[in-house]
Amino acid sequence: MRLQLQSNITKPDNFYNHLIDMQRDLSEEEVQMMNAKLILLLSNHIGEEEVLFEAMDLAKP
Amino acid sequence: MLNTYDYPEFDYQQSAEQQSGELKRHPVVIIGAGPIGLTAALECAAQGIPTVVLDDNNTVSIGSRAVCYAKRPLEIWDRLGVASPMVEKGISWQVGKVFFKEKLAYQFDLLPEQGHKMPAMINLQQYYLEEYMVNECERQELIDLRWKHKLLSISQNDDIATLVIETPDGVFNMEAQWVIACDGANSDTRKMLDGDFSGQFFQDRFLIADVVMKNDFPTERWFWFDPVFHKNQSALLHKQSDDVWRIDFQLGWDADPEEAKKPENVIPLLKQMLGDDCEFELEWVSVYQFACRRMDKFRYGRVLFAGDSAHQVSPFGARGANTGVQDIDNLGWKLKLNLQGKAPIELLDSYSEERVFAADDNLMNSTRSTDFITPKSKSSRVFRDAVLQLAEKHEFARPLVNSGRLSTPTPYLQSSLNTEDEDSFSNCMAPGTNCADAPITISGHSSWLLNHLGGQFKLLIINEDAAHSVEQGGVKADTLKLGADFEDPEGLVSQRYDGDQGAVYLIRPDQHVAARWRKFDEAKIKAAIAKACCQH
Known part of the structure; x- marks a missing residue:
C-alpha cells in the first residue's frame, strides 16, 4: 500500500471545520498535546510502516 | 551508613616472575578483575588456557552497580560453572510496572517461555556476583589472580604485547601473546593504545542508591515517569537480595553531583518516594552520567577489548554487563584455536565483527530508551507524554512506552562464520543464533x-x-x-x-x-x- 494522496475525505469542509473547532479554545500547550495524540492514534490506525514513513517524508519542511 | 555486606580484601602477593626478575611470556593476560575480566578468566580456564588477571584494586565492586542479569549471560556462567550461587542468591522477577505521574500507565510481564534452565532475569548486587566468580577463579589452577597490579604502559609487535606493571614491590615487565582489556568504560588500556571511542554523550545525571528496608513491596520493577515525588524526572525501584533495594533517580544536567549524593539531600528524596512511615537505611549512593559509544574495532593488534572498555551503553535495559559477558562467550574459543595454531588471526577479527554488530544493536536499543526517558527537545517531550497518557487507557500505545528494553542476545545473522541455509527451515535457530535451551x-x-x-x-x-x-x-x-x-x-x-x-x-x-x-x-x-x- 502507498500513501493515499487523492482526496479520500467525503466532506472535506466538515472535517477541516471540526479540526479547527476542536482547537479553538485550547492553549498552545494543549494544542501540541492534542496534535501529538492525534498523530499517534492515526498512525496506529494506519499501521503500515512504509505508509507512515512516506507521510513523514512528505510532511518534512 | 549501614552494611549488609562485608567487602572482602584480597591479599596482594608478589609474583615469582617479579621476584626473580625473569621476563615471562603468558598466553593470555587479562586487565581488570570486574565481572567481565573474571568471566574471561573462567572462560579461558574452561578452554584450557592459563591466564594471569591483573587488577589495580583488591576488593569487589563497591555498591550494587550492575543489577540485572539476563538469561543468556546466566547460561554462559552456567557453562562456566558459576551460575548456581548467582541464581540462588539473586531475586527472580518478571513483572514490570510503569507509572506516569501518580497513575499506573502500563504493566508488563516478561512471561518467560517454560522449559529453560535459567530464569529470564535476576537482580543481584554486583559485589556478590564478583565474589562468586573470584571464589571459582581461586579454585582454578589455570587462573592466576593478581591484586594491586596496575598496568602502566603497553607496547606490542605482530606477535606479542609487552606490559609494564606496577605493584607495591615496584615495576616489572610481562609478555603476553594476547591481552584481554576488561578495564571498564574509562579503560586505561584503551587510552594507552589511542583507541577510538566515540558516540553520543547524554546531558543528564542519575543518582543511584542502595537502600535497606523491610517491606511488603512486591518483587517487581517499578519505573516512574514524572512522579509526584520527583517532578519532571524519572525514578526506578528494584529489589535485590538481603532486603537491599536499588533506587535510581534522574537528576537532570544542572544537578551538582557532590551535593546530590550527600545523605542530607538523598534522605528527603527517598522519604518523599517511600512515604514518611517507611523505615529505611541508606547503604550506598553514587552519581553517574553516561554515554552511548563504542570503539571502532575491538581488536587492536594483540589486544582485545571486551565489556565497557569496548562499548558503553545507557543503563536502561541492563545491557552493560550482560553484553560484556557475551563478548567473552564469543572470544574464548577463538583465542584457544588461534593459540593452538588451528585458526588464523582472522578468527579474532570475527570477534570484532560479531561483537561490534551486537554492540550496535545494544547501542541502538539503549539510545532509543534514553530518548524516551529523557526527551531531548520540547516536541519529543510532548510525544513522550502523549504516549504515556494514551497508554493508560489504550492498549495500542503501551508497546510505545520505553522504560528500557531488557537485554536479549543479538543473533549474528550476517556473520562471515555462518554457512548459509541450503535446506528449508523455520526461522528460529538460523545460523548465527544462540542455541535455545530445552x-x-x-x-x-x-x-x-x-x-x-x-x-x-x-x-x-x-x-x-x-x-x-x-x-x-x-x-x-x-x-x-x-x-x-x-x-x-x-x-x-x-x-x-x-x-x-x-x-x-x-x-x-x-x-x-x-x-x-x-x-x-x-x-x-x-x-x-x-x-x-x-x-x-
Whole structure:
C-alpha cells in the first residue's frame, strides 16, 4: 500500500471545520498535546510502516 | 551508613616472575578483575588456557552497580560453572510496572517461555556476583589472580604485547601473546593504545542508591515517569537480595553531583518516594552520567577489548554487563584455536565483527530508551507524554512506552562464520543464533540441552540416523544425538530446532549455530567447520 494522496475525505469542509473547532479554545500547550495524540492514534490506525514513513517524508519542511 | 555486606580484601602477593626478575611470556593476560575480566578468566580456564588477571584494586565492586542479569549471560556462567550461587542468591522477577505521574500507565510481564534452565532475569548486587566468580577463579589452577597490579604502559609487535606493571614491590615487565582489556568504560588500556571511542554523550545525571528496608513491596520493577515525588524526572525501584533495594533517580544536567549524593539531600528524596512511615537505611549512593559509544574495532593488534572498555551503553535495559559477558562467550574459543595454531588471526577479527554488530544493536536499543526517558527537545517531550497518557487507557500505545528494553542476545545473522541455509527451515535457530535451551533426559536422568552443548564444536543430531563425529583441520565436532545420547521427553528440542523432518546442527563452542542441514553430509560439515574457524 502507498500513501493515499487523492482526496479520500467525503466532506472535506466538515472535517477541516471540526479540526479547527476542536482547537479553538485550547492553549498552545494543549494544542501540541492534542496534535501529538492525534498523530499517534492515526498512525496506529494506519499501521503500515512504509505508509507512515512516506507521510513523514512528505510532511518534512 | 549501614552494611549488609562485608567487602572482602584480597591479599596482594608478589609474583615469582617479579621476584626473580625473569621476563615471562603468558598466553593470555587479562586487565581488570570486574565481572567481565573474571568471566574471561573462567572462560579461558574452561578452554584450557592459563591466564594471569591483573587488577589495580583488591576488593569487589563497591555498591550494587550492575543489577540485572539476563538469561543468556546466566547460561554462559552456567557453562562456566558459576551460575548456581548467582541464581540462588539473586531475586527472580518478571513483572514490570510503569507509572506516569501518580497513575499506573502500563504493566508488563516478561512471561518467560517454560522449559529453560535459567530464569529470564535476576537482580543481584554486583559485589556478590564478583565474589562468586573470584571464589571459582581461586579454585582454578589455570587462573592466576593478581591484586594491586596496575598496568602502566603497553607496547606490542605482530606477535606479542609487552606490559609494564606496577605493584607495591615496584615495576616489572610481562609478555603476553594476547591481552584481554576488561578495564571498564574509562579503560586505561584503551587510552594507552589511542583507541577510538566515540558516540553520543547524554546531558543528564542519575543518582543511584542502595537502600535497606523491610517491606511488603512486591518483587517487581517499578519505573516512574514524572512522579509526584520527583517532578519532571524519572525514578526506578528494584529489589535485590538481603532486603537491599536499588533506587535510581534522574537528576537532570544542572544537578551538582557532590551535593546530590550527600545523605542530607538523598534522605528527603527517598522519604518523599517511600512515604514518611517507611523505615529505611541508606547503604550506598553514587552519581553517574553516561554515554552511548563504542570503539571502532575491538581488536587492536594483540589486544582485545571486551565489556565497557569496548562499548558503553545507557543503563536502561541492563545491557552493560550482560553484553560484556557475551563478548567473552564469543572470544574464548577463538583465542584457544588461534593459540593452538588451528585458526588464523582472522578468527579474532570475527570477534570484532560479531561483537561490534551486537554492540550496535545494544547501542541502538539503549539510545532509543534514553530518548524516551529523557526527551531531548520540547516536541519529543510532548510525544513522550502523549504516549504515556494514551497508554493508560489504550492498549495500542503501551508497546510505545520505553522504560528500557531488557537485554536479549543479538543473533549474528550476517556473520562471515555462518554457512548459509541450503535446506528449508523455520526461522528460529538460523545460523548465527544462540542455541535455545530445552529439558532433556540422559539415561533416565533430567538434564538440560545447553549443559551438553558448548566448550567445543558439537553436532546436534535430531531424527537423522546416519551421523558420526567429524574432524576438520584439527577441530573436532562430536555428536549429541537424539535417541542415542539423550531423549526429548517434552518434544521441545525437536520443536525449538525444527527437527521433525530431521536436522543436523553444527554448534559452535559458544553455543551458537554455525550451520544446519536436513541430512548428515560429512563433506558439508567439514566445509562449515573450516568456515567457522576461518581455515583456508
